[in-house]
Amino acid sequence: EPEVTQTPSHQVTQMGQEVILRCVPISNHLYFYWYRQILGQKVEFLVSFYNNEISEKSEIFDDQFSVERPDGSNFTLKIRSTKLEDSAMYFCASSASGLAGSSDGYNEQFFGPGTRLTVL
Amino acid sequence: GQQVMQIPQYQHVQEGEDFTTYCNSSTTLSNIQWYKQRPGGHPVFLIQLVKSGEVKKQKRLTFQFGEAKKNSSLHITATQTTDVGTYFCAGREYGQNFVFGPGTRLSVLP
Numbered sequence: 001e002p003e004v005t006q007t008p009s010h011q012v013t014q015m016g017q018e019v020i021l022r023c024v025p026i027s028n029h030l031y032f033y034w035y036r037q038i039l040g041q042k043v044e045f046l047v048s049f050y051n052n053e054i055s056e057k058s059e060i061f062d063d064q065f066s067v068e069r070p071d072g073s074n075f076t077l078k079i080r081s082t083k084l085e086d087s088a089m090y091f092c093a094s095s096a097s098g099l100a101g102s103s104d105g106y107n108e109q110f111f112g113p114g115t116r117l118t119v120l
Numbered sequence: 121g122q123q124v125m126q127i128p129q130y131q132h133v134q135e136g137e138d139f140t141t142y143c144n145s146s147t148t149l150s151n152i153q154w155y156k157q158r159p160g161g162h163p164v165f166l167i168q169l170v171k172s173g174e175v176k177k178q179k180r181l182t183f184q185f186g187e188a189k190k191n192s193s194l195h196i197t198a199t200q201t202t203d204v205g206t207y208f209c210a211g212r213e214y215g216q217n218f219v220f221g222p223g224t225r226l227s228v229l230p
Binding site for chain 2: 035041042043044045048056058091107108109110111112113114
């Protein structure tokens with residue numbers, strides 16, 4: 001069964017450093033998302049991406065965050081200057097259709113296993 | 121902005137007992153999704169509800185979308201230890217992104 005993969009599984013970085021989190025979405029999916037989950041808390045939407053551009057982003061997704069699809073398979077999240085409060089699990093997700101569609105099941109989001117980011 | 125709440129926060133049940141978690145949105149939703157997250161795992165999609173008053177069943181799980189499309193529930197009949205995890209609802213307003221609720225953590229005692 002196709003799945004979303006993410007690397008690395010755990011990233012430890014010093015405050016102020018840049019990190020890049022990588023994701024390989026399911027191959028025939030067109031919509032990609034990043035979420036974060038601070039330990040023990042709820043899942044928070046960061047950004048959605050379609051047709052090589054950001055379609056929506058949340059208040060969390062400020063200027064220190066950026067996303068990119070550098071080739072036909074990878075989808076990356078970059079945090080330019082990490083802060084202690086960026087420590088969280090970051091999940092990538094993909095879907096066959098966008099969130100604007102209301103067709104039953106077509107915008108099911110498939111989540112990757114996550115990257116645990118620890119900022120020291 | 122839109123807020124999504126869930127109750128209860130935690131639920132401990134004996135295996136075989138039923139379990140229900142409730143999801144409430146501060147605004148009318150376009151659709152709602154339910155996810156399950158096992159301890160240490162990632163969210164796994166369970167179902168999407170779109171229509172007012174919709175009820176869907178998956179084996180022992182029953183999902184319901186309220187008539188006003190502002191609340192939803194997930195009911196598990198005769199829980200099993202494999203049901204352990206956190207159940208999140210995620211609601212979406214028209215044209216907006218999904219907002220996840222805080223989740224209900226279910227423990228099932230054998």
